[in-house]
Amino acid sequence: LAKTTQPISMDSYEGQEVNITCSHNNIATNDYITWYQQFPSQGPRFIIQGYKTKVTNEVASLFIPADRKSSTLSLPRVSLSDTAVYYCLVGTPKGGYNKLIFGAGTRLAVHP
């Protein structure tokens, strides 16, 4: 599975837009890009997934350039409750399932 690189930590303030960029230079043709969010003392939670261009849901947007070697998770107007660790993963269902390979993630701290 492709290795990902993302910032160790980020700081923001309430109401701001936060963009977390993930590098995945060795992404394979069949790989998807997936982001998970994890709050303290909880398991990770799926946020968004995409293959190319832009994906938007009620929580976030995911921007993927044409070469797919990076992706950006965009969180609009963050609040204190968005303080969490965000993981970028790339991979493809293999043998009918997706073994998730997590890195260390990005620790986002939202300040008042």
Next chain:
Amino acid sequence: GAGVSQTPSNKVTEKGKYVELRCDPISGHTALYWYRQSLGQGPEFLIYFQGTGAADDSGLPNDRFFAVRPEGSVSTLKIQRTERGDSAVYLCASSPGTSGREQYFGPGTRLTVT
């Protein structure tokens, strides 16, 4: 609806003891996964079940670790002769069908080996 549940939420045991950790997946989910998370790290894959069978156990660190899912629903992760290095949060996840692109995680069991 009910999410993935794990019991106990916390487990403290002495080095050398045997422990069992339980996972109740979301009803109807055929795929079940176990992960282990150490402090400050992302979750690490341990084992994957499709139905009753372990389809991939490549992440189990050694033969002290074993997991079962006898009826294709509840799963138990078993650790024999626990070591202090086994201390971590053990996470369970489930997903519907054969594509695990979106996995639903439980809150985890925090295991402390003293």
